[in-house]
Ligand code: NAI
């Protein structure tokens with residue numbers, strides 16, 4: 001697939017006139033460079049319970065499609081309440097059997113083995129992740145899969161050092177835990193959930209998202225290869241009803257959810273009054289704040305990465321650009337030229353920058369919010385790149401003249417749509433950045449170290465990146481404030497969410 005550089009719209013005589021013309025967009029057409037590794041997929045997948053694949057007691061299956069082609073990839077078992085019961089029974093048995101009693105050193109060996117097997121089969125996992133969810137292969141290959149392996153490596157190292165996690169206290173595993181994950185980083189979110197739970201000695205029932213169940217099921221195959229004791233990890237596939245059965249299950253000592261704030265609230269209501277331990281990683285509307293002393297071209301790249309990475313299906317996406325007024329015009333002009341040359345298209349092509357939107361439902365949500373932006377008076381800019389004829393695709397979009405009350409400035413769009421606002425002073429930037437129901441992440445671009453430190457204390461966000469964006473490390477805790485949720489994943493903090501002090 002190719003994207004063509006679109007002619008700039010509404011060229012104004014202004015500071016932007018100093019921007020040198022880009023020359024490469026018009027000249028270069030890339031040949032297709034598809035990833036060809038065999039994904040080694042089956043046509044049908046059963047539930048992964050008790051260390052084997054078992055047909056669903058519900059007798060039902062659903063289809064998962066490739067959002068770039070709209071073709072069915074495989075049919076997948078739909079777990080009903082009886083299946084979720086069976087999965088928790090297997091998890092309970094494994095907890096009381098080999099897993100809880102196993103020395104941390106031995107448990108760690110299994111987790112190392114999982115990490116190494118993911119590395120060995122990285123290419124295959126990357127292709128499946130891209131086919132099932134629509135993300136560009138260069139992201140699944142260079143980010144999702146290596147980061148998933150890194151999470152298992154990191155937590156394998158903790159397994160025999162648990163006594164140092166909370167010095168002076170004795171910590172113990174909780175028992176079976178229930179986990180529900182979303183579709184934006186299927187394998188990586190699975191790793192974030194499973195690795196710390198395993199390191200602490202818990203057993204697991206996890207439900208992947210209904211549009212992206214395949215990497216979890218392939219991981220089930222890998223866990224068999226790793227000879228993980230049966231029942232330590234169980235995967236039940238299905239949609240919201242299956243998720244609700246996992247979250248509400250009486251045997252789940254702890255529940256962990258990543259997804260929309262709306263569903264997070266439903267789960268909170270469902271489990272109110274129970275003694276389940278709980279972590280919630282929900283939505284975001286992060287501000288990416290650019291001061292006038294920032295290195296502008298690097299900041300443009302950072303803003304592009306912040307919102308167009310993974311089609312903007314990122315809870316911590318930098319979806320609100322706050323740019324200092326004195327450089328706003330120049331910055332936005334550079335940004336437009338940059339998105340003119342983003343390559344939107346076949347996710348399996350190694351040159352693709354922006355892949356497919358995860359589902360038709362998500363595409364419709366993005367379209368609806370973009371229409372609201374236009375209707376409420378913001379100014380839209382989209383490059384006129386060619387989109388594939390089939391599949392769910394959306395053009396990278398920038399809105400200027402956005403006010404804080406516009407829906408596109410308040411609501412999580414979860415798509416490749418950036419809302420641009422301006423500020424004059426640091427205080428105004430902080431006030432606008434914090435003027436949101438969310439509080440997951442923020443970015444600051446400036447030359448001044450002291451300003452970075454000041455901003456990081458004033459911004460009400462779980463993660464604040466400085467002169468970079470979307471950087472992750474398994475040792476660094478991640479999580480939010482306010483409607484972005486509570487609890488942390490990663491690092492020592494994340495580990496302790498899977499343990500009790502005795
Ligand atoms: P969702 O929150 O419905 O889905 C996430 C997971 O929760 C899926 O596995 C789903 O099957 C499960 N689920 C749904 N209803 C459930 C229930 N009642 N109990 C337990 N589990 C349940 O997200 P959806 O509908 O796919 O996307 C809607 C919007 O949510 C997106 O447009 C985006 O704005 C936001 N979202 C945010 C995410 C984040 O990481 N911040 C991730 C996914 C979606």
Ligand code: MG
Pocket residue numbers: 064065066067131132133210211212213
């Ligand atoms: Mg799919």
